[in-house]
Amino acid sequence: MSGLPGSAHAQHGVVASPASLGGLSWLNFLSALMQTGFGAFLAVYLTHQYWSRTDIGFALSAGTVAAMALQVPGGMLVDWAPSKRFAAAAAVFALATAAVLIAANPMPVPVYTAQVLQGLAAAVLTPAVAALTLALSRQEKLGERLGRNVRFAAIGSAVAAAIMGGVGAWLSYQAIYWLAALCAVPCLVAIFRIRATDLLNAHHRATHFAAIHPRHRPARPQTMTRLVRDPALLAFAAAMVLFQFGNAALLPTAAGAVTRAFRGLPDLMLSDLASFLPHVQLRTSDLVVGAWIVAPQLLAAWLSPRMGRYAQLHTRRRLLLIGLAVLPVRAALFGILGDPWVVGIFQMLDGVTAAVLGVMVPMVVADITHGGGRFNLAIGIIGLASGIGGALSTAVAGLLSDRIGDIGTYLMLGASGVLACVVLRVFMPETHGLPHHVASPAQNQHAHPGAHRHAQHHEGARKRTAQNHADSARRVDPRG
Numbered sequence: 001m002s003g004l005p006g007s008a009h010a011q012h013g014v015v016a017s018p019a020s021l022g023g024l025s026w027l028n029f030l031s032a033l034m035q036t037g038f039g040a041f042l043a044v045y046l047t048h049q050y051w052s053r054t055d056i057g058f059a060l061s062a063g064t065v066a067a068m069a070l071q072v073p074g075g076m077l078v079d080w081a082p083s084k085r086f087a088a089a090a091a092v093f094a095l096a097t098a099a100v101l102i103a104a105n106p107m108p109v110p111v112y113t114a115q116v117l118q119g120l121a122a123a124v125l126t127p128a129v130a131a132l133t134l135a136l137s138r139q140e141k142l143g144e145r146l147g148r149n150v151r152f153a154a155i156g157s158a159v160a161a162a163i164m165g166g167v168g169a170w171l172s173y174q175a176i177y178w179l180a181a182l183c184a185v186p187c188l189v190a191i192f193r194i195r196a197t198d199l200l201n202a203h204h205r206a207t208h209f210a211a212i213h214p215r216h217r218p219a220r221p222q223t224m225t226r227l228v229r230d231p232a233l234l235a236f237a238a239a240m241v242l243f244q245f246g247n248a249a250l251l252p253t254a255a256g257a258v259t260r261a262f263r264g265l266p267d268l269m270l271s272d273l274a275s276f277l278p279h280v281q282l283r284t285s286d287l288v289v290g291a292w293i294v295a296p297q298l299l300a301a302w303l304s305p306r307m308g309r310y311a312q313l314h315t316r317r318r319l320l321l322i323g324l325a326v327l328p329v330r331a332a333l334f335g336i337l338g339d340p341w342v343v344g345i346f347q348m349l350d351g352v353t354a355a356v357l358g359v360m361v362p363m364v365v366a367d368i369t370h371g372g373g374r375f376n377l378a379i380g381i382i383g384l385a386s387g388i389g390g391a392l393s394t395a396v397a398g399l400l401s402d403r404i405g406d407i408g409t410y411l412m413l414g415a416s417g418v419l420a421c422v423v424l425r426v427f428m429p430e431t432h433g434l435p436h437h438v439a440s441p442a443q444n445q446h447a448h449p450g451a452h453r454h455a456q457h458h459e460g461a462r463k464r465t466a467q468n469h470a471d472s473a474r475r476v477d478p479r480g
Helices: 018-036 040-048 053-069 071-080 084-104 108-136 139-170 173-182 184-193 196-200 224-228 231-247 250-261 284-313 316-337 340-347 350-368 375-427 449-476
Strands: none
Touching: 018 084, 018 108, 018 139, 018 173, 018 184, 040 053, 040 139, 040 173, 053 071, 053 108, 053 375, 071 084, 071 108, 071 375, 084 108, 084 173, 084 184, 084 196, 108 139, 108 196, 108 350, 108 375, 139 173, 139 284, 139 350, 173 184, 224 231, 224 375, 231 316, 231 350, 231 375, 250 316, 250 375, 284 316, 284 350, 316 340, 316 350, 316 375, 350 375
16 A cells, blocks of 8 residues: 555545535435436336336336446546546436436437446446545545435435425426436536545545545556455455345335335325315325335434444444345345234334445445555446346245245345345455555556656655655664
């Protein structure tokens, strides 16, 4: 780690400006708010536009496939981009364009194009936000800062669900997408509140290769071949495939069971509660499932900074195991109890998983890539692994639910969570304090000339300090 410039200064924890840190928080909040509309709300909107269920399924699948296929290219693009702020701004612009396309012309070509744009934006925005966080965080406060990211994103998702649901009920579902597009303006303001000088001086508060501005780096990043062969990264990716295979379909399977259980109950009319409310019919099952989604988000918002502080001081793997172990516990409780109201209480545990993974995924990847770089590419690899597991989960769980019932499906999903914990425990090393690879002298020859001069200056200062210590020792001990 001594080969990275600024490592001595980073120990003092030079703080980024409040404007930059505030901009990062609002970026997490507003980007989560913008992305909330590209999920369940899209299915409802297209239903109102007389799309068939098959066409809606294809449109949603197009977004999923695009997001998966673009995870790794998105990470590579952010690694390559000289300005992470402009990368994040481009992703927000793509999100706004997708929202406008859906709102203005809900026909197949615009909607499919919008889904691909949204997948590209998500693949770029996630690593860009992580890279900005690395550059703005003090070395000793990275975990807590990542926790604050999760808090603001979770609150943004919960607020968006409430606001967009109200907009859809009072106005129209089309208005949801105009609102999402308008949110791009404050989101871009938040991005450019992050000061370029804070990013340029990141080497004074952090030692991670990706946090250091290219002109201050002593070497080129490690090769992609070296990264994809890293045993810790491979084990982590395998664990995430297994975890998402069990996790992605668990809530939809439970939601389907609740819908069937509540099929005979009367619906709620909003206008019955107060005369000024719209004449909108709400199904009891929709209210229950909505609460299942929002409540864990609120728990994640409360827990995530605490998780970040814990991870900064203790082992990463132990906290990851806790987050992953929640999945088989939830699956077992869903299968054993079955009562929708009781299941809703245990669904709150998903907030623990969301808090743990929201903090630990970028933190573990930062550990693995600390001295060699390619942080954003590694984030993309883990995102691809999660996407593969999630896509397989929903397909397989749907087939199993029809053939062996909900309880058998819960057991299968829970078993996948157990396997994820085993892979993590057996094959993935503890990354806190993992030896950091620094680029070799051969790579240094191709570094930015300014970075090379900076590294020479840093090395010369280190040698002068050592020589001064030696001279002092000889003056104290004449025998020296």
